[in-house]
Amino acid sequence: MDNDRTNALMCPGCRKLISRDEPTCPYCGMTRPGSKLKANWWTQHLQTPDNLIKAIIFANVGFYILALLLNPKGFGLSMNPMAFLSPASNALFILGATGRYPIDQIWPGITGIPGIGWLTLLTANFLHGSLLHILFNMLVLRQIGLLTIREFGIYRMLVIYILSGAGGFLLSYLAGVSFTIGASAAVCGLIGAMIYFGKVRGGVYGNLIYRQIGGWAVGLLIIGFLPGINNWGHAGGFLTGVGLAFLLGYQEKRRETFGHKAAAGICALVTVFVLAGSAVFGVFYTYLN
Numbered sequence: 099m100d101n102d103r104t105n106a107l108m109c110p111g112c113r114k115l116i117s118r119d120e121p122t123c124p125y126c127g128m129t130r131p132g133s134k135l136k137a138n139w140w141t142q143h144l145q146t147p148d149n150l151i152k153a154i155i156f157a158n159v160g161f162y163i164l165a166l167l168l169n170p171k172g173f174g175l176s177m178n179p180m181a182f183l184s185p186a187s188n189a190l191f192i193l194g195a196t197g198r199y200p201i202d203q204i205w206p207g208i209t210g211i212p213g214i215g216w217l218t219l220l221t222a223n224f225l226h227g228s229l230l231h232i233l234f235n236m237l238v239l240r241q242i243g244l245l246t247i248r249e250f251g252i253y254r255m256l257v258i259y260i261l262s263g264a265g266g267f268l269l270s271y272l273a274g275v276s277f278t279i280g281a282s283a284a285v286c287g288l289i290g291a292m293i294y295f296g297k298v299r300g301g302v303y304g305n306l307i308y309r310q311i312g313g314w315a316v317g318l319l320i321i322g323f324l325p326g327i328n329n330w331g332h333a334g335g336f337l338t339g340v341g342l343a344f345l346l347g348y349q350e351k352r353r354e355t356f357g358h359k360a361a362a363g364i365c366a367l368v369t370v371f372v373l374a375g376s377a378v379f380g381v382f383y384t385y386l387n
Contacts, residue, residue: 107131147247150256154243155236157373158281161224162232164377165189168384183229190279192383194221194376196267197277208383219271220369221376223263225279235281242288242314249295249307251354253362254346255288260365262287262338269334278328282318283335289314290339295348 109116109123109131116123116131123131165185191204194217201215226232246255266283289311296308315336322329346358 147244147252150247150252151240151243154239154259158224158226158232158236161193161373161377162226164380165193165225168192168380184227184231185225189380189384190225190227192380193225194218194372195225195277195279196222196271197275198271199276201271217372217376219264219267220260220372222267222279223260223281223284224373226281227279231280235285238285238314239281239288242285242292242311245307245311246288246292249350250291250343250346250348251358253354253358254342254348256362257346257358257365258287258291258339258342259284260369261342262290262335265338266331266333266335269337270328270330273330275328275330278331280328280331283328283331286318286332286335287339287342289318290336291343294340294343299348299350 105118106115107118114123118131120131162185166183166189168189169186191200194200196215196218200218205215205218206212226235243255243259246258250258263281263284266286267278270278270283292307292311293315296304296306296311298304299307318332321327322332
């Protein structure tokens with residue numbers, strides 16, 4: 099019996115308990131589920147919804163605090179709740195705010211490397227302009243993110259989140275937005291994916307999801323009339339989320355595969371690498387330059 103226990107593992111594809119010696123998972127069909135390449139740190143530590151959502155929130159909070167610390171005399175203490183504890187603009191630019199101005203002028207000017215500004219399509223998703231800004235985005239992410247994981251799986255959710263943020267900021271760049279930050283484009287991607295799910299699935303449950311998430315979309319549309327809101331980013335993130343939901347599928351139609359996990363791993367590694375580089379550059383440029 100002890101030998102059976104040591105020979106058991108959780109399948110990296112569907113997270114069901116199987117034998118390590120199985121050539122193919124009997125539940126999801128993944129080949130060689132006991133391979134060390136597939137049963138790695140990524141699988142063991144980010145395979146629960148709470149852990150993934152917490153990791154994204156911690157990254158956002160970490161960059162928000164870093165932006166405040168890079169220019170502690172420059173952040174806003176306005177009594178206006180929309181601007182309270184707002185990081186200084188120069189700190190946001192250095193950490194990777196995006197838009198026409200950073201992509202076309204700031205980053206090529208600072209580094210002398212053509213095209214490096216496009217990396218801000220990723221970094222801007224983890225920057226926020228005030229305490230209220232980050233609180234709102236993280237609260238929405240917490241709710242819609244867990245629902246998206248339930249219907250699409252952890253890996254597809256991560257792909258949708260990261261690429262929707264980049265897609266939203268790309269559209270806003272093409273529309274001529276000069277400066278923009280925030281996780282709302284990525285969150286809108288999750289909303290788009292869930293609206294697609296509800297509409298395609300149909301039935302009582304699908305229609306309930308469609309109406310519920312549709313309420314989020316209407317709310318964001320109303321918020322979009324406030325000054326300083328990047329509606330192009332919201333629209334781009336939403337459309338990217340719908341497109342990715344169509345391409346990747348959802349759990350009831352197709353279980354997550356190793357390909358989904360690989361795509362999520364690539365997105366995560368690139369994002370972590372770019373964010374780490376942005377943080378190191380921000381500290382170096384501010385204090386050591």
